[in-house]
Amino acid sequence: FLGTKWVQVFTATWPCGDNRKTIYVNFVLEKAYDTDTKIHVSLKDGNTVVIGPLVITIPAGQTSKQITFTAPADKIYTVWYGLVKDGSKKREVQYIQTDQQDVSPPECTTIPPPTPKPTGITEQDPHMTTFDGVRYNFQGLCTYVLTQDCSNINKPSFQVTAEFRGKYSELRSKPLTRINAVDVNVDGMQLLRILKNDNFLIKGQLFTNSTAVIGNGLGTVKVEDEHVYVQLNNPALSLVWTKPTHGINIALNGPNMRGNVCGLLGNANGDPEDDFMKSDGVIVTKDDIYEFGDSWMVPGSCE
Numbered sequence: 001f002l003g004t005k006w007v008q009v010f011t012a013t014w015p016c017g018d019n020r021k022t023i024y025v026n027f028v029l030e031k032a033y034d035t036d037t038k039i040h041v042s043l044k045d046g047n048t049v050v051i052g053p054l055v056i057t058i059p060a061g062q063t064s065k066q067i068t069f070t071a072p073a074d075k076i077y078t079v080w081y082g083l084v085k086d087g088s089k090k091r092e093v094q095y096i097q098t099d100q101q102d103v104s105p106p107e108c109t110t111i112p113p114p115t116p117k118p119t120g121i122t123e124q125d126p127h128m129t130t131f132d133g134v135r136y137n138f139q140g141l142c143t144y145v146l147t148q149d150c151s152n153i154n155k156p157s158f159q160v161t162a163e164f165r166g167k168y169s170e171l172r173s174k175p176l177t178r179i180n181a182v183d184v185n186v187d188g189m190q191l192l193r194i195l196k197n198d199n200f201l202i203k204g205q206l207f208t209n210s211t212a213v214i215g216n217g218l219g220t221v222k223v224e225d226e227h228v229y230v231q232l233n234n235p236a237l238s239l240v241w242t243k244p245t246h247g248i249n250i251a252l253n254g255p256n257m258r259g260n261v262c263g264l265l266g267n268a269n270g271d272p273e274d275d276f277m278k279s280d281g282v283i284v285t286k287d288d289i290y291e292f293g294d295s296w297m298v299p300g301s302c303e
């Protein structure tokens with residue numbers, strides 16, 4: 001155990017009063033092709049890349065794809081794009097800005113109170129620290145709920161799950177586990193998946209070593225120095241993935257989330273005594289950690 005590492009949470013990029021616009025850009029091919037067309041896209045302010053580069057795909061058989069950028073208003077941006085050097089290389093593509101809309105800054109409604117945010121951590125073998133500060137070890141070989149909306153346990157509005165997988169070492173006779181992927185699901189659908197190599201998927205689309213905006217003002221993802229920094233506005237979560245330790249740090253940013261979450265990282269109600277609550281609501285002690293942990297297993301997810 002190398003100790004619990006606190007990492008700086010990616011600060012919100014939308015301070016109150018910062019006027020933003022969502023810019024809709026349509027990429028249009030001259031005709032449909034029988035393979036996917038991949039395009040590198042960046043949004044630049046002068047020579048500064050504001051968003052990107054990201055890779056968008058116009059699927060085979062289709063001729064256009066609309067993407068959105070959300071960036072500070074009252075500026076002139078350049079959309080930079082180029083075809084990926086594969087089968088797409090010689091195709092004709094143009095972009096059209098189709099619309100833009102004002103965006104109200106979401107932080108104005110989700111400013112956390114000026115007390116420390118509850119932060120839950122799991123890393124290495126994995127060692128867990130709940131939102132209320134309880135440390136424990138849990139070795140599983142399945143996918144588990146780290147935290148989720150607990151106001152409606154059968155239909156959580158959001159769920160953060162982690163895939164625990166074996167890590168075999170010559171120095172040890174039994175396998176250890178560590179986290180290989182983290183998923184954020186919203187209303188039962190996968191919004192974001194962080195992979196162990198710092199790549200990530202947004203709604204199934206793969207991003208490699210880049211920065212991306214998620215949908216229309218839903219959040220941002222930034223990869224920097226072997227960390228993946230995620231800022232989500234709804235649910236109001238910050239996540240930091242630390243590649244060298246396979247660690248994930250989760251902060252709850254919405255004031256209404258405290259006491260209304262459950263999972264391996266506890267209920268964030270400020271009381272460390274009740275953190276080992278199983279998914280059936282029964283509270284156990286550290287002696288029954290596997291009973292607790294297994295209750296948060298995602299069914300059918302075992303190695």
Ligand SMILES: [Ca+2]
Pocket residue numbers: 132266267268269270271272273274275
């Ligand atoms: Ca608690």
